[in-house]
Amino acid sequence: MKRLDYDFFHRDRLTVAKELAGKIIARKMPDREIIRVRIAETEAYGGEEDKACHASKGRTPRTELLYGKAGVIYVYLCYGMHWLMNIITGEEGRPEGVLLRAGEGKLSGPAKLTKAIGVDKRFNGLSICDNEEIWIEDDGKSFEISTAPRVGIDYAGEEWAGKPWRFIANI
DNA sequence: TTAGTGATATCC
């Protein structure tokens, strides 16, 4: 069992998103219990012109993290009650990231995943390959990966909403 | 289908 390090995330976002599907996210809770959830779905965001990426409309304090170093966790509060978790990928200085969209089993939704592993604002800005509370593990198993269009981003227009940048592991 | 929720960005 090995932890994914900076080199894993320091690559093209589509590659990272595809390979991240099927990996395990581990979370050490405050009571020292360790929760492990296999990642079932990911989505790639960002790139030069991706209108669905938060950073596409301009660099702001909130999106500053997206331009940062690969492996950094970007946590975003959506609709006032849902935490969405992303991991920054690619070169520093480019707004790229991968959204963790679902976990194995009943965790069919990005906010359910973060709720299950107790991720919130406190993790925003942490590096996932350099702390003892949360990390990603590779247990050596590999899965068939399906692709599909991203969801929930109709505002970005058909061209971007239709990109097959969603990766689903056939667990 | 619709309500609920709050941070953020963008306008005064």
Place this chain on the structure above:
DNA sequence: GATATCACTAAA
């Protein structure tokens, strides 16, 4: 200071 927007969920 005010308002519009939003990478969602649960209940119906």
